Amino acid sequence: MEKSAETNTASTAVVVGSSSPCAACKILRRRCRENCELGPYFPSMEPLKFTIAHRVFGASNIIKLLQDLPESQRGDAVNSMVYEASARIRDPIYGCAGSIFHLQRQINDLQGELAKAQAEVLRMHCQQANLMTLIWKELGQVPQPPMHDHQSLNDPYNIASPQSYHSYSYLFEECNVLEPMWT
Template sequence: MKDNGGSGGAGRKQGAASPCAACKLLRRRCSQECVFAPYFPADEPHKFASVHKVFGASNVNKMLQELPEHHRGDAVSSMVYEANARIRDPVYGCVGAISSLQQQIDVLQAQLALSQAEVVHMRMRQYSTSPVNHSPENHSPPSPPDSNHFWYEHGG
């Protein structure tokens, strides 16, 4: 990625005429070997802008060069996520977002446990106040149904 001052991208991958977002922002010629081109397309300039602002183009270039190609896409996704989180929260970044989500999970789990306890309490109250449960004939276990009786009544 030599800086030749031009923005010609005729030799780039897939024959694209415009430079990738990284080369355009850095005002470089986007070559066919450009490490940024597959991950920072020209139509998504905000992705590289935030990554460049937080990590710097040189560091991103080094990170991508050190990774096998099959891991680079995931690395770029992570860098974009972290960069956007750092721009929103410069101190905690994505850790702040994760912490906030964990607190929401804790609150929701407590609410769920309370709701489940209320359901059990309501069922117990319903069971204990049901008139069927207080009748004398319900104190003995129910007898199994007579299968012959069923068949005679239902035409079996």
């Protein structure tokens, strides 16, 4: 009777103490220890994460790298390894460098588009200033000095007036746009 009680407690201890092995130990087909160095970073429900990193770096290199780092940096290092490994699998020649190059090219293209859009806005401001100057000259009115901040409260929608367009008069000289607006 005592022997069966000991067996029950021993089997209970094994069941209570054991949890599912981490993805690394599962894939490597080894017994997952309680203090497995890969367990916290490769949980059993994410086997693809370890498979990708293992294919490129190898298990021993992953373990060595993690042992050389402080615990606070290990999670980021694993994420970085998985990202680098997946990039290397997608693009065996350039890996992450190819992704970085592609993103830098996108940034340069977008900066060029932004510069073009800013130039277009400036051109439109110049046309607006030219048009308003011509309209006020045609009407025989002279634009008044620019509004002060307290005057803008009276005109919350900034409705076209000589005061609101006088601030663009410096653009008239810089732009010297003589083409019609409809081009």
